[in-house]
Every structure is written in C-alpha cells, then in structure tokens.
Amino acid sequence: MTIQWFPGHMTRAKRQIQDKLKLIDVVFELIDARLPQSSRNPMIDEIVGPKPRLVLLNKADLADPEANAKWLGWFRSFGLEALAIDANSGSGVKEIPGRTKALLSDKIERQIAKGMKPRAPRVLIVGIPNVGKSTLINKLAGRSAAITGDRPGVTKGQQWIRAGGDLELLDTPGILWPKFEDLEVGFKLAATGAIKEQVLPIEEVACHTLRWLAAEYGGALSERYGLSDIPPSLPDVAAAAAVLEEIGRKRGCLAGGGHIDYEKAAGVLLRDLRSGKLGRITLESPIV
Ligand code: G4P
Known part of the structure; x- marks a missing residue:
C-alpha cells in the first residue's frame, strides 16, 4: 500500500463517503486504539455531518488498557459513543449491534410509532488503510452471505452484508486519509505500520x-x-x-x-x- 499524499485524493475520498452516507443509518468510525488521534481523519466531523456515529477503537488488544479507558472517556466527553474492540479475536465486537441500536433508538421508536417493523440498521465502516476495516467486516459478518442490494434507495450492484441479523453492512468500507502534513503524525503512523516504512x-x-x-x-x-x-x-x-x-x-x-x-x-x-x-x-x- 502506498499513500498518495495529495489533496485530490482526500476530496475524492470525501465525495465517495458522502455518496454512501445517503444509503446508511449509522457510521462506524474505525480508529487505531494505539493512536486514537493520529489515525483519524481531521475532516471526519465535516464528512460524516449529523449522521449517527459509533467510534470503534480497534486493535485495543495492542493498546495500553488504561489509555483505552482514558480515550473512551475523551470521545464520550464530546458526545460520541465509543467502544474498544479487537476485530481479530472478536473481543468487544458482540457489543456493537446493541450500541448501534441504542444510537438509533429515536429513529427506531418513530418507525414503531408509525406501525413499521424496524429494519436492521444499515452501516458504513470508515477508516484509514490498515486500521482493520476488512477484519471487522469479516468478524461481524461471520458465516453469513452477502446479500445483493436491488432494493429501494440502494445503488444497483451495491452489496450488503448481513451481520448476525442485527446489522447490514455496506461491503466496501470508506477509506479515509490521516493528516499527513504533520510529520509527528506520520512517524506515529509509520511506527504502528499504518503507513509503509518506505514513506519515512x-x-x-x-x-x-x-x-x-x-x-x-x-x-x-x-x-x-x-x-x-x-x-x-x-x-x-x-x-x-x-x-x-x-x-x-x-x-x-x-x-x-x-x-x-x-x-x-x-x-x-x-x-x-x-x-x-x-x-x-x-x-x-x-x-x-
Ligand atoms: P483495512 O481493511 O482497514 O485496510 O485493514 P485489515 O482488515 O486488512 O487489517 C490490517 C491488519 O491489521 C491485518 O494484519 C489484521 O489482521 C490486523 N488487525 C485488524 N484488527 C486487529 C485487531 O483488533 N487487533 C490486532 N492485533 N490486529 C488487527 P495483517 O494481515 O497481518 O496485515 P499486516 O499487519 O501485515 O499489515
């Protein structure tokens, strides 16, 4: 993986994610628990806007447990729901559907009030390269097969993956870019292997x-x-x-x-x- 450090890339990534936002109910923002700040895209708030969001501190198994707790508190202090997970082993992953439903409770209640049967929340996973997006999709999906998306409001050919009957995931995650102008951030991302060693x-x-x-x-x-x-x-x-x-x-x-x-x-x-x-x-x- 090479990282292309130019603004055009960022603009394209932002547009692609914003197109997908129309299809989904909630965003899972995947970040690296070892670098919860540097592994985020600084434009994430602007990109996601008011769409409900669950912040997932992945690779929590490699991160300092005390720091994980501090970071969770930090995100929550900004009103963002956050969970520490290990997508490889699945630790913490079981909590995701419940937290997602809690985030969407207003919407779900409105659907019930209208006599509608609430459908499985539709999810887009976003994050920088190597943060564990594919690993998480596979872990959430388990053995369940991908379901095709020829349904109202869904782009033709868009694949959805059913995750344990509780969630529907867009099969292609949104790729974000870290804040690459800051050399200090670059060193940290290189240290954890998020960017290739050849870059620095x-x-x-x-x-x-x-x-x-x-x-x-x-x-x-x-x-x-x-x-x-x-x-x-x-x-x-x-x-x-x-x-x-x-x-x-x-x-x-x-x-x-x-x-x-x-x-x-x-x-x-x-x-x-x-x-x-x-x-x-x-x-x-x-x-x-
Ligand atoms: P991406 O789709 O966001 O690009 O990431 P991907 O799932 O491919 O995961 C990148 C690497 O991170 C993989 O290692 C994967 O096993 C590892 N990984 C993902 N989630 C976790 C986690 O919660 N804990 C730990 N310890 N590792 C995790 P890999 O295939 O060996 O790739 P690499 O390390 O050689 O880059």
Missing part, C-alpha cells in the same frame, strides 16, 4: 518512537532489551539514537567494522512494538 526513514521512525517509549514505557524497553535505566526524557534524536544503538548492540545488529546497523535495530524495535512484544502500548494521550 525507518531509523527516524524508530528514534521518534523511542522518545515516546522512554517517557511512558521505559520499564518495558529496559526489560525487553536488557538495558539499564533509560532516562524518561530523551531530549533529541541523537539521545534516542544512542538508545537505538544500545538495542542494536544487545540484539547483534551489526554492520561491517563492528558498527551498529541502525536500520536493523530499528526493524527489531518496530516489529516488537507492532506485535505487542513490548507490551500493550499507546503512542498518544488525549489532550484535555
């Missing part, structure tokens, strides 16, 4: 990540790599590079002449971070 130099990604890890998860770093205590504040990239060098030395990441291969050391650190070997880590805190 891996050693720089590792050094920026180390500065955050030293401040918040220094113990986990020392333990994993057998390092002596790491100062919580690595004042600059050079200080972080010294820690990366130490990790490289401990892990035998050597280049010619006994020098440390920083690229290899960065690979070790980022693989450990993404696979959860460093523990459950969240790379940003809510700004309160």
